[in-house]
Amino acid sequence: MPHSPRSDARDNRERILAVARTTFAERGLDVAMREIARRAGVGPATLYRHFPTKEVLVTEAFRERMTACTAVVDEGLADPDPWRGFRLVIEAVCEMRARDRGFTAAFASAYPRAIDFTADRERALGKAAELARRAKAVGKLRPDFVLDDLIMVLMANGGIRTASPAAAVAASRRFAALLIQGMRADPAGPPLPPPVRLPQAVVT
Structure with missing residues (x-):
């Protein structure tokens, strides 16, 4: 027919x-x-x-990808161990960025400005902030971590350039592991320099 x-x-x-x-x-x-x-x-x-x-x-x-991103943060929040949940989110967002350059560019910037995407984005960031608060409360996440650091993670991870998608994912996993080590409260090392407010990363 x-x-x-x-x-x-x-x-x-x-x-x-x-x-x-x-x-x-x-x-x-x-x-x-x-x-x-x-x-x-x-x-x-x-x-x-x-x-x-x-x-x-x-x-x-990116509607489905946004839903998947929010689901990852929800999974982290549902973990009874906040630090383990926080690590899961960092690992997942880094790998997501390695697999999809466009989504992370949209998520970490002012683009797109559509109301529904912005609402979902702010909801995901708000949940990530709550997860970070819990990880700090149990003494696992360094106390000077701020949500803008998560946006910097996305931006920095975006700088990874490799010869193949598989290599990008492998490099992203190593990058995430290095970041997680640096975010641990013990040993946290010297205090970090003052945080910098990044555009479109404002979540209270």
């Missing part, structure tokens, strides 16, 4: 989203909309009919 116009439109939308997820994961958010359309095999008019702005496309492309 031939596809109806409605099913064709749905197929186009899903194909655009699939291409956007793959392309953003590989190359980050700087990919042009026309490149997304070309890779998806649709015209620019079709792309913009489904996603009027790049912000809308990014938000839709």
Whole structure:
């Protein structure tokens, strides 16, 4: 049976989203909309009919990833050992960044500014702040850790460049292990320099 116009439109939308997820994961958010359309095999008019702005496309492309990110933080909060839960979150966000450049760029910056994405992002950061508070309360996380340090972790992890995705994940795991060692309250070493407030990382 031939596809109806409605099913064709749905197929186009899903194909655009699939291409956007793959392309953003590989190359980050700087990919042009026309490149997304070309890779998806649709015209620019079709792309913009489904996603009027790049912000809308990014938000839709990363909706499931945002849900997965929040689920990781929830898993950390559910762990009866706050330090173990905190380590799980650091390891998971680093690996997520190694696998998907675009999502972390969207999460750690002001882009996209869509209300639903921003609300989910702030909710995830708020839960991460609560997990950090618990880890400090049991004396495992160094007391001078602030939430902006987590944003710096994402940014620094984004600087890892390797020859293959598998190598990126392996390097990210080592990076996370080094960070976790530095975040331990005992031995914490000398106090850290004063924290720096990072753009879009404000969560009280």
